[in-house]
Amino acid sequence: MINKLENYVQGAWTPGDGEGQILYNAVTGEPISSASTKGLDFAAITDYARKTGNRNLRKMTFHERGRMLRALAIHLKEKAGTFYPISFLSGATTADSWIDIEGGIGNLFANASLRRKFPDETFCLDGESHNLSKGNTFMAQHIMVPKEGVAIHINAFNFPVWGMLEKIAVNLMAGIPAIVKPATVTSYLTEAVTREIIASGILPEGALQLVCGSAGDLLDHTNSQDVVTFTGSASTGLKLKAHPTILSESVPFNMEADSLNCMVLGNDVDPGSEEWNIFIKEVRKEMTVKAGQKCTAVRRIFVPENKMEDVWKAISTSLSQTTIGNPLNEKVRMGALAGLTQRKEVRSQVNKLLATSQIIFGSLDSVELIDADNEKGAFISPLLLMNQSPFNSAEPHEVEAFGPVSTIMPYKNMDDAIGLSKKGKGSLCSSIVTGDNKIAKEYVLGAATHHGRILVLNQECAKESTGHGSPLPMLVHGGPGRAGGGEEMGGLRGIKHYLQRVAIQGSPTTITAITNVFQPHAKPNLIGEHPFRKTFSVINVGDQIVTARRLITSKDIDDFADLSGDHFYAHKTDTDFSETMFEQQVAHGYFVLSAAAGLFVDGSEKGPVLLNYGIDELRFTKPVYPGSEIYIRFTCKEKTPQEQKEPTDIPRGIVKWFVEIFDETEESVGVGTILTMVRI
Ligand code: NAP
Numbered sequence: 001m002i003n004k005l006e007n008y009v010q011g012a013w014t015p016g017d018g019e020g021q022i023l024y025n026a027v028t029g030e031p032i033s034s035a036s037t038k039g040l041d042f043a044a045i046t047d048y049a050r051k052t053g054n055r056n057l058r059k060m061t062f063h064e065r066g067r068m069l070r071a072l073a074i075h076l077k078e079k080a081g082t083f084y085p086i087s088f089l090s091g092a093t094t095a096d097s098w099i100d101i102e103g104g105i106g107n108l109f110a111n112a113s114l115r116r117k118f119p120d121e122t123f124c125l126d127g128e129s130h131n132l133s134k135g136n137t138f139m140a141q142h143i144m145v146p147k148e149g150v151a152i153h154i155n156a157f158n159f160p161v162w163g164m165l166e167k168i169a170v171n172l173m174a175g176i177p178a179i180v181k182p183a184t185v186t187s188y189l190t191e192a193v194t195r196e197i198i199a200s201g202i203l204p205e206g207a208l209q210l211v212c213g214s215a216g217d218l219l220d221h222t223n224s225q226d227v228v229t230f231t232g233s234a235s236t237g238l239k240l241k242a243h244p245t246i247l248s249e250s251v252p253f254n255m256e257a258d259s260l261n262c263m264v265l266g267n268d269v270d271p272g273s274e275e276w277n278i279f280i281k282e283v284r285k286e287m288t289v290k291a292g293q294k295c296t297a298v299r300r301i302f303v304p305e306n307k308m309e310d311v312w313k314a315i316s317t318s319l320s321q322t323t324i325g326n327p328l329n330e331k332v333r334m335g336a337l338a339g340l341t342q343r344k345e346v347r348s349q350v351n352k353l354l355a356t357s358q359i360i361f362g363s364l365d366s367v368e369l370i371d372a373d374n375e376k377g378a379f380i381s382p383l384l385l386m387n388q389s390p391f392n393s394a395e396p397h398e399v400e401a402f403g404p405v406s407t408i409m410p411y412k413n414m415d416d417a418i419g420l421s422k423k424g425k426g427s428l429c430s431s432i433v434t435g436d437n438k439i440a441k442e443y444v445l446g447a448a449t450h451h452g453r454i455l456v457l458n459q460e461c462a463k464e465s466t467g468h469g470s471p472l473p474m475l476v477h478g479g480p481g482r483a484g485g486g487e488e489m490g491g492l493r494g495i496k497h498y499l500q501r502v503a504i505q506g507s508p509t510t511i512t513a514i515t516n517v518f519q520p521h522a523k524p525n526l527i528g529e530h531p532f533r534k535t536f537s538v539i540n541v542g543d544q545i546v547t548a549r550r551l552i553t554s555k556d557i558d559d560f561a562d563l564s565g566d567h568f569y570a571h572k573t574d575t576d577f578s579e580t581m582f583e584q585q586v587a588h589g590y591f592v593l594s595a596a597a598g599l600f601v602d603g604s605e606k607g608p609v610l611l612n613y614g615i616d617e618l619r620f621t622k623p624v625y626p627g628s629e630i631y632i633r634f635t636c637k638e639k640t641p642q643e644q645k646e647p648t649d650i651p652r653g654i655v656k657w658f659v660e661i662f663d664e665t666e667e668s669v670g671v672g673t674i675l676t677m678v679r680i
Pocket of ligand 1: 154155156157182183184185213215231232235239255256257258259294295400402428483
C-alpha cells in the first residue's frame with residue numbers, strides 16, 4: 001500500500017479522488033506515493049485564498065509579515081533534517097538537497113530581512129514625490145498596495161522545496177496568499193514541507209494552499225488581481241501563458257522556462273593558471289550538481305579556438321572523477337534524475353543535439369554506478385558534447401537537455417563569444433572566467449541584453465563566489481526571450497510584483513495624511529513643546545517647530561575651519577574670488593548644518609532622544625556669507641519602530657526629521673533629512 005499525498009485546501013488536508021498518479025523513487029524505481037487533485041473545487045479554492053488568506057495578510061504590516069517569515073524560517077530550519085531522507089528519493093545527493101532545502105529556508109530569511117526597507121505599514125511609497133504646481137498646493141506620490149488576489153505558483157520538478165519557498169516568501173511579504181502547485185513527480189517533498197508549515201501555525205488562515213497533482217481548471221478561476229508564476233518547460237509555459245482567462249483578464253504571468261546558459265573562458269586564461277582551474281571546476285560543478293537539473297546549469301561552453309583541446313580534456317578528466325549512484329552512499333557525488341520519464345526526455349534531447357555535435361565524454365547508454373541499478377534508477381552519465389561550428393548549428397543554442405549535459409564550442413574573438421552567447425536567444429545567467437577586467441567589461445556590456453545575470457569569475461572572487469548556478473534572493477532571477485521573459489526575486493523588486501502601484505494626487509496635506517510621511521508644503525502641526533521632549537509614541541508626523549535665528553560671522557567660519565581642519569579656499573577671507581562659485585568667504589556647508597543643529601537640538605537634560613542616527617539626504621542650496629541670519633523649520637517626517645533584539649534593549653524607534661534651513665531673505669539655504677533614535 002503506497003502513501004497517498006494530500007492537498008491542503010480551504011484550511012484542511014484532503015486526498016484527491018481516485019488512485020491518482022503514481023510517484024516513484026528515482027533511485028530504486030519503487031512506487032512511493034500517489035497524487036490526485038480529482039474532485040477539488042478550484043473555484044472555491046481561489047475564492048477562499050482571496051476572501052480568507054488575502055484578507056488576513058493584507059491587514060498585517062510589512063514588519064509583521066517579515067517577522068512571520070522569519071519565524072517560519074526558524075521553524076523550518078529546526079525541521080530541516082527530516083526533509084533530507086525524502087529529498088534522497090528524488091535522486092538528490094546531500095549537497096543537492098542542501099541547495100534545495102537550506103537554500104529555500106535561506107530565501108525566507110533574506111526576504112524577512114527586507115522588512116527593514118519597508119515602512120511599518122500595510123502599504124509602501126514608491127519613489128519620490130512630485131510637486132505639480134507653482135503654488136505648492138498640488139502634488140503626487142506613487143504608493144503600492146497588496147493586490148487583492150492570490151499568487152498561483154506552478155513549479156518545476158527540480159527544486160521541490162526552494163521552488164516553493166523562494167516564491168511564497170515574496171508574495172507573503174507583499175501581503176498576498178499563495179496556491180502552490182509543485183510538479184507532480186516530486187510533490188511528495190513539497191507536501192512534507194507544507195505539512196510542517198501548516199502545523200507550525202505561523203501563517204494566518206488561508207495564506208497557503210497546496211495542490212499535488214494536476215492543476216485541473218485552476219487557471220479558469222484567475223483574475224487581474226492574481227499573479228501566476230510558472231517555472232517549467234517553454235512548451236507548457238507558452239500553453240499556460242496563452243490560456244484564455246490569463247489573456248482576457250490580463251492576469252500578470254511570470255514565466256521562467258528553458259535556458260541555454262553559457263560559460264565563457266576568457267582568452268587571457270592559460271592552461272594550469274588559477275583562472276583555468278576555476279573554470280574547469282565551475283563547469284564540472286554546473287554539469288553535475290542536481291545531475292544537471294538546474295534551470296541555471298551551464299549548457300554551452302565557449303572557449304578560445306586554440307584552447308579547445310586542452311579544455312575538453314581537462315573537463316573530461318574532472319568529470320571522470322565524479323562518482324555517480326545512490327545518494328545514500330557517502331561516496332556518491334552525483335545522483336539520479338528525478339525519474340525514468342525525465343531520463344527518457346534527456347536522452348531524446350541529446351539525440352537532437354547529436355545532429356550537429358558529438359559526445360566527447362560519457363555515454364548515453366551506460367554509466368558506472370555505486371549502490372544502484374541503471375535499469376531501475378534514473379541514472380545517466382555526465383555528457384560533454386563538442387560542436388566545432390557553433391555559428392552554423394542551431395541545436396546547441398536551442399535544444400535543452402535537462403540533465404548533466406553541456407556542449408563545448410570554439411570562438412575566435414570577443415565579438416564571436418558575445419554573438420554566440422546571444423544565440424541562446426535569452427538566458428537566465430552567463431559567466432565569464434577572466435583575470436582581465438577589460439575583457440570582463442567588454443563581455444558584460446556586450447552580452448548584458450541577453451542574460452538575466454552575469455557572473456565574472458577570477459581568482460580575486462572565486463573562493464567567496466556563490467557560483468554560476470545560484471540565484472540569490474536579493475538579485476533578479478529570470479531572463480529575456482527563451483528564458484521566459486520573467487523576473488522574480490531581486491529583493492524589493494520581487495515583492496513589488498505582487499503590489500499594485502497607484503499614483504495618488506492631491507494637496508501635500510492630504511498626501512501626508514494618506515501616506516503618514518510628511519510632504520513639503522503640507523500644513524504642519526505647530527507644537528509648543530519641543531519634539532525632542534516627546535517619546536516616539538507621542539510624536540506625530542507633521543509636528544513642527546520653527547527655531548530662533550543665528551547670525552553667521554566670519555569668525556564662526558574661521559573657527560570652524562580651525563576646528564575641522566577644512567581650510568578649503570572658499571572658506572578663507574584672503575582668497576581672490578574671481579572665477580569661483582562665490583563672492584566672498586562662504587560658510588562651510590557642514591558648519592551651516594552644525595549651526596542648524598545648535599538651533600533645533602534640545603537636550604541638555606536626559607530625555608527621550610537616545611542618539612543621532614545619521615543623515616539621509618542633505619543639499620546646500622544657497623551660499624551662506626558672513627552676516628547671514630539662519631533659522632530652521634524642523635518637522636517630523638516619518639516614524640519607524642525598531643525591533644528589540646534583546647529583552648534588555650531600550651524600546652525605541654527611528655524618527656526622520658525634515659530640516660529646512662532659511663536665511664534672513666526667507667530663501668532656502670539648505671535642506672536635509674536627519675534621523676534620531678527615540679525611546680518608545
Ligand atoms: P513542465 O513539464 O513544463 O512542468 C512544469 C509545471 O507545469 C509542473 O508543475 C506541471 O505539472 C505543470 N503543468 C504542466 N502542464 C500543465 C497544464 N496544462 N496546466 C497547468 N500546469 C501544468 O516542466 P518540468 O518538466 O517540471 O521542468 C523542467 C523544465 O523546467 C526544464 O525545461 C527547465 O529548464 C525548466 N525550469 C526552468 C526554471 C527557470 O527558473 N527558468 C527553473 C526550473 C526548471 P505536472 O507535474 O503535474 O505535469
